[in-house]
Amino acid sequence: MNLLDPQGPVAAANSTILVDSVFIMLAIVVPTIIAILGFAFWFRASNPKARFQPDFVYSGRVEMVVWAIPALTVILLGGVAWIGSHQLDPAAPVPGTGSPVRIQAVSLDWKWLFIYPDQRIATVNTLTVPAGAELNFQLTSSSVMNVFFIPQLGSMIYTMNGMVTRLNLRADNEGKLKGLSAHFSGDGFPDMMFDVNVVSPLAFPDWVAATAKTDAVLNEESYTKLMQQGIEKNRLTFRLDDPRLFDLIATQHIPPGPGPDLLSDAGRPHSGAHDAR
């Protein structure tokens, strides 16, 4: 999950900006730290060679330089930030080969539901995507806030109930990656890690076809069951009944997740959700 080992263009650009910014700043930070330690050492009271200048309390030139150095650095970095924010806007398109894959991600308590509306399938805690294609995410939440993040593919984004956020990514190399939620969402939060399988563009239709044979069907009823608080260890797959399911969730036609069951232990004042363990 190393951020400096990007597997897609967004992560590559993000980490380039990250590393460049660090080096721009190191160019003034390192000399400053050396100067601090150097001055502190040289001007120690026990050093007879250091010249005592108690009246050196103002210098217009020094002031100009010390305001100018951080200001110039910030102008440079500000440019990086401005251009970077626009080029790497999570909603900006990320061109890829083949047709884009639309994925609708819903954060549940405490698992990720990935709906493929065009393929009419859905998965839980596993995201399978073809290498090289633009991945077109729409995201929402069934209840509390979460953040969708696949470190090696780049840019994270919040999921919020009643709202849809957008994110475009691309995975360039086949392999297995990890994703997670980057915003604390309750007792089962650490178990919101999910697998990302990047498969070849040829293998992707096969995987879709295989998944579409699943018996389990995702509709309003099974979704409502799925969004109950709890951890899902199994990598569930579904056939999608209604391709507009995501819109029903995002527009709150399906009401938000209920939270802990007040009659169970989880609802009691001091104890937590035991099913989280």
Added chain:
Amino acid sequence: MLGKLDWSAIPFDQPIPLIAGAIVLVAILAVLIWVVAKGHLPYLWHEWITSVDHKRIGVMYILLASVMLLRGGSDAIMMRIQQAVAYQSQGFLPPEHYNQIFSAHGTIMIFFVAMPFVIGLMNLIVPLQLGVRDVAFPTLNSVGFWLTATGALLVNLSLVVGEFARTGWLAFPPLSQLSYSPGVGVDYYAWSLQISGVGTLVAGINLVTTVLKLRTKGMNYLRMPMFCWTTLASNLLIVAAFPILTATLAMLLLDRYLGFHFFTNEAGGNVMMFMNLIWAWGHPEVYILVLPAFGIFSEVVSTFSGKPLFGYRSMVLATMAICVISFMVWLHHFFTMGAGPDVNAIFGIASMIIAVPTGVKIYNWLFTMYGGRIRFATPMLWAVGFMVTFIIGGLTGVLVAVPPADFMLHNSMFLVAHFHNVIIGGVLFGAFAGFEYWFPKAFGFRLDERWGKAAFWFTFLGFYVTFLPLYIAGMLGMTRRLQHYDVAAWRPWMFVAAFGVLILSIGVICQIMQIVVSIRNREALRDRTGDPWDGRSLEWATSSPPPVFNFAFYPDVRGEDAYWDMKASAQQQSLEHEPPEYRDIEMPRNSPTGFICAFFATIMGFALIWHIWWMVILGGIGAFATFVVFAWRDHDEYVIPADEVAAIDRVNLEERRGLVSMAGTI
């Protein structure tokens, strides 16, 4: 009768909080019994609990902060151990417990350690630096302190009665709404912050008024010590920002108690509004904490370099620039919430702009050292340690202000490392520097240097060993607040960080030992000059500890570094030779208003948390009645007769005569 409160509120099945609570309870009882049995109670009541003396209140603030630092530190130790052991396992803390611990750790460290520590130092020192006898509103000052203590008490009570919030230290909705957090945890959080928030607000108003309205002769704005300037800036921010916190938490409480929909998922509530509001307070808050620390370092670097502060006016400008800009950057806390690129870029650049005045400050401290004669006493070690550490924290801070970099680092362990880097390296180092520097002023004897230096080195080293691994873990994709994890690459770094906490704990032990050893050797460490560090500002012009009236005469200030000028022009000597004409001094009377008011506020807060409505009314009426009684008081001042002033001052002058060195001669 007792609302939601019953026996199930006490976690009999969870040994850790129960044992910890029992130990604390026994300790408190033992101290109380000792105090009563030894007959110290009247002394405590008259000299401390009801005191409206800014120095006493300052000391009590710092005491509160120190005790809570130990509590917040224990939370930190548990979290580091949990993350070190919870690889592919549940560790020793179940989620509902771990989640309370990190929420309590953040809440305690910000509201009940950092805030009272810096407010305590400002209370203790600012009136002395301004050359005045008290703050503007002495009784209000006492009320502010005791309300802060109430908040701290409620947070600690949640350990054994009920639970604390399991939502993180900012209690984001919808997770903090009744539907997802049905317990009393969020209520404990919100009410303790509401009550202590009132305390902080009155402290802020008090200090702003003090700096603006109470200055001695000749102490115009551009002669004030830098600590007074940063106090002004910080408290202006308190006055402007804390009402936002109060209003935001009030809205959350309305949602929870009366079914409003400010921040709910349903019925048009807007969770993003909470994010905006809480950070509109939260970002200025970090500058509220760090600005006083900047002031402390300015005093320390200047004193121990034997030079005036370099570029004083530039520093004033930088301080006020930070004060203003800090209100315009809050959105950088949620670049990843889907705002457009223009918004993200503008707030990113605004956040970087704060780095300019901050950088200027670093360079001005650097040039204060240039050409100086630097004495490496403990406060100066903290100052140099701060400068190095804070630059690194500043670098990572500007890094996360670049939106595309933040898209990878938001909420990660990298961010955790960053804000600990600036809060420990900035605020805590500053608080410790101020503690070491001004301790002789408050108590009349120095702190042991050997233990102090050991504390510095262990803390400095421990900080890096703890938080550099967290930076690396963040670069490996690790997010914050994980109760357990399955990623093997993170684990070694969690081990190193846990080891770092061990080193930090040794630093804390050294700090405690330093106090114990110094109290034992206090006669040897006694400071009779009132000016142990060859200081430059007016707090050193009076005895240590200062008399209750601070100064027998209002000092006459002729420039920056007021006391240094006096020493240089030998004014001190002339003052000592001509017998001065003493006058009566009026001082504010002690008042139990603050303590009684906080007593009722505690009852009210506890009752609100547990929905015990009759008790809410009782507490509310009690607190209000206390104010009314105070408002109708007949006598609010007492007179110290001229003879008594003369007697006290002569003794002080006698002790100081000949001991105070001429400026620049050592």
